[in-house]
Amino acid sequence: MKAALTLLLAALPALVLADDPAQGPEPRFSSGWRFEQRSGPALYGALCAACHMPDGRGARGAGAYPALQGNPRLAATPYALHMVLNGHRAMPGFGRQLSDEQVAAVLSHVRARFGGMPPETAGVTPAESAEVRKGQQASPAVAH
């Protein structure tokens, strides 16, 4: 019995990270799930790299995963925060799984590493994340 439980638990991360674009906008994680990672690089590796690729170049296959590398939309802070918190179409939202500190850490990392933004402006604060979370931002929309 204990061995079976251990096996089941060992298989859980694979289930959670399994990428099935056909799954649509269903929540991919239970609301009780919280990620332990705290640093931007660790969070990126655990949560984003599977779709956007470790080098941020995105991918095209069963679905289209936009490149974050050189993506000018990363500079639109409310938009980028909105994507991470709420998701959009095939992009899952992480608002329920991440604290504002974690959201700020991963987005600051992505903007500095892939967005070509200097460290002074790449930083996103937990307060900015909290604002978007509460829906207080003017508009998450970005010019297409």
Ligand code: HEC
């Ligand atoms: C399950 C795959 C998947 C994961 C995991 C994922 N994304 Fe995405 N992401 C997408 C897709 C698909 C889109 C395009 C969504 C759309 O159609 O608007 C996207 C869009 C984005 C955009 C907007 C890009 C643009 O040009 O408009 C940002 C920013 C982004 N993702 C950041 C992240 C970050 C940061 C993480 C990790 C916390 C992450 N994504 C995790 C699939 C994913």
